[in-house]
Amino acid sequence: MIDYEVFEREIEKGKIKNSYIFCGLDEELIKDGINVVIKKTLGVDTDDFNLIKIDGMKTNFDEIMNACETFPLMSDKKVVFVYRANFLRDKTDEASKKIYKSLKEYLSNMPPYTVLIMYYLFNDKREKANKNKKLISLDKSITVVHCDKLRRDAYIKKINDIFKERKKNIGKAELIYFSEKVQNNFDIIKREVDKLISYTIGRDINKEDINLLISNSGEEDVFDLVELIAQRKIESAMDVMREILYKSDQHMLIINNLERQFIRLYEIKTGLASGEKVQDFISKFKLPKFICEKLVSQSHRFSEKQLIELIKLCVKTEKNLKSSSIDKTMEMELLLINTLTVKK
Template structure:
């Protein structure tokens, strides 16, 4: 089992293996990895007859085997890609487990002219490949590549490559700032790059532009946390809280951010009742339209009374955190549990 960086070094050296399984949270990194294999072997032309793509959610073993067994046309190699290969998940239904067992048997007898690539996306950050029994068994026969978060220098380089591909220059300082602010997911990063390029058409990108268009990672995390509170999915909210605390072990700062977010939603909810529109919130909050629209949508999942009570809960939690000797993480978890008691 290898990570993305090791895989990338192998590709640069020209080492192409006959089978791969890619897994992780970031589909764009996985797709880039697959494209690097295609570029080194048969090219990434969608009309290439030696490239076969199979939907892993709708396939069976015979489809995969027949695709692998067919000889390549006027080429030494052919590539078979099985995307959304959810039968590789540790816990699957009976049909998926049956397909997995046949793949496991077939993996040791693959034709030398075929490169088989399978990938599936993790559900959340808690899922790890080394805890997946299926992947551990297949890793003895197929190269499992875990596309986890990239090292800082690799991460920044890949973002810079996206700007270069779009033929847009960005200064080194602005690039580093953008990398810090944007969510670490290349599907999101590519959309944010497009948005930034469109906004700064004909001129250089500044830090002010980045601040205007991109909310910080912390704000995104708090938004996700509040979304789960609205859905009353407290167990998942606790997982998100743990991730936030892992990234920034600053309980007071985090509770302040959550409280500020609820206050913002309360003000929006109150403003909507008074007849305010998106344009009004853009001016008042000094936020882009798409951010205001997201906040309005989230505010509609609460009543004013709920938001008022949630703000009070945050204030109480903040006061408790100031007391010496308390278990700060437990206080944060207790806050989430207490949100269930807040009635509409």
């Protein structure tokens, strides 16, 4: 069993196996890997003659086997692509178990001219490739590629490749900023890249464009997180943080939003002290009235001194998160615990 980065390195060396199973949560990342194998096997101008697609939800073993056995047309190779191959899940019905059992026996006798590719999506983050008995058993005769979250450098590089594919340059600082702000899901990432490109036709992308176009879907979650910090309910705050991570798995995105929230509250706190009103914050932050009213209400829960210390904690945590040698979730939990030491 290999991860996506090992798979990419093998492809770069020209090592194409005769069968693959892709699995994970990010379907777009999985499809990218599959498309690379198809193009490397059949060429850039892929014709449908030697690419057979099968719906794994509706198929049976005979259909897969017959597709694999058919000779390629005017080519040395053909690709059989079984998508939504849910019969590979650990727990399935009897029909799926039958497909799996027959396929397992067949894999060692596959014709050399066929490249078989299958994939299925995990139900949630709790599903693990190395806990799936079917995948472990098949790993001896087929290459299983677990498409998990990429390491930071590989993640940023892949996002940069998306910009390059669309023939749009982006500066290094802007690329890193974008990668930390966007959700770690390549379907979402590609749509956000397309939005940025359409908005910045004829000029370079800057941070203001990124802030304007990429929505902070986790802002409500971060508001709740800050509210629990104010109430010193750290165990509940940890539950909320784990839920946010479950949805996005973006530690840096959370800490950036959390830091941003405390900075806003500090600016509101000092602004109120100097006579500013809600209307002033609406203009300043370009936020709806009801959100500014909520922020004003939340600012009353903290002192100026407390907010300064909380911002410092976030900055320290952000710096620590950029190190690849730490447990990022534990670092976030430590941040929440440390908020208890910040006095009003």
